[in-house]
Amino acid sequence: MNTTYLFKEETTNGQKKLRIGTAQEFAKVAEQNRALPIEKRRYFIKEKSLDPDSPDYLFIEVSREEYIQWNRENNARCKNNLMAKNYTMLSMESVLNSVNRGKADESALYGPESGYEEILDQAWLDELRKNLMEWRPWAGDLLDAYLEGEVSSCPGMLAEKYGVSLQTTRKYVRQFEQRLKSFLEGVSF
Numbered sequence: 001m002n003t004t005y006l007f008k009e010e011t012t013n014g015q016k017k018l019r020i021g022t023a024q025e026f027a028k029v030a031e032q033n034r035a036l037p038i039e040k041r042r043y044f045i046k047e048k049s050l051d052p053d054s055p056d057y058l059f060i061e062v063s064r065e066e067y068i069q070w071n072r073e074n075n076a077r078c079k080n081n082l083m084a085k086n087y088t089m090l091s092m093e094s095v096l097n098s099v100n101r102g103k104a105d106e107s108a109l110y111g112p113e114s115g116y117e118e119i120l121d122q123a124w125l126d127e128l129r130k131n132l133m134e135w136r137p138w139a140g141d142l143l144d145a146y147l148e149g150e151v152s153s154c155p156g157m158l159a160e161k162y163g164v165s166l167q168t169t170r171k172y173v174r175q176f177e178q179r180l181k182s183f184l185e186g187v188s189f
Contacts, residue, residue: 001054001055001056001057002056002057003023003056003057003058003059004020004056004057004058004059005020005021005022005023005025005026005059006018006019006020006021006058006059006060006061007019007020007021007025007029007061008042008061008062018060018061026044026059029042029044038064039064041064042061043061043062043063043064043066043067044059044060044061044062044067045059045060045062045066045067045070045071045074046058046059047060128143128180128183129143131183132176132179132180132183135179136172136175136176138158138161138162138172139176139179141157141158141161142154142158142172142173142176143176143180145157146180154169154173155169155170155172155173156169158172158173
């Protein structure tokens with residue numbers, strides 16, 4: 001790992017160029033900067049080589065405006081990198097291809113703590129309830145009875161609530177079960 005310091009230097013014809021300096025020179029400038037007002041300080045940006053095994057660092061003296069722009073971009077980049085650690089990036093195309101080929105289940109893409117399954121179940125149940133209630137007013141009551149495990153008491157409960165015979169309620173139950181089966185198979189109504 002090498003560190004290089006580039007300082008601005010004015011040439012004899014008034015142009016500015018960069019020259020290589022030392023770590024001691026850089027430390028001296030940093031010390032002087034502490035005592036100077038913001039507008040008179042010397043500013044440096046830090047760049048790192050792309051080699052992850054042995055990165056080289058480069059400190060380049062720039063104008064205050066260039067430093068402010070670099071600092072803004074660098075802070076945003078650091079914040080984005082920090083936030084990115086909280087997320088996993090997946091290609092939607094590869095996920096959908098895997099699901100379509102039967103290699104992955106959508107729910108397997110989410111951790112058990114994510115609540116994905118519960119949200120999906122609730123959305124599915126809400127859609128089923130809405131569909132059944134639009135079909136027949138008593139279908140919601142039957143769904144509740146089925147969810148509570150009271151299938152055997154359904155005909156009696158329906159007969160009492162809706163004022164129909166037990167034979168009619170048994171017919172309702174058969175219709176409900178057929179409707180539920182069609183819904184589960186994905187048949188549109």
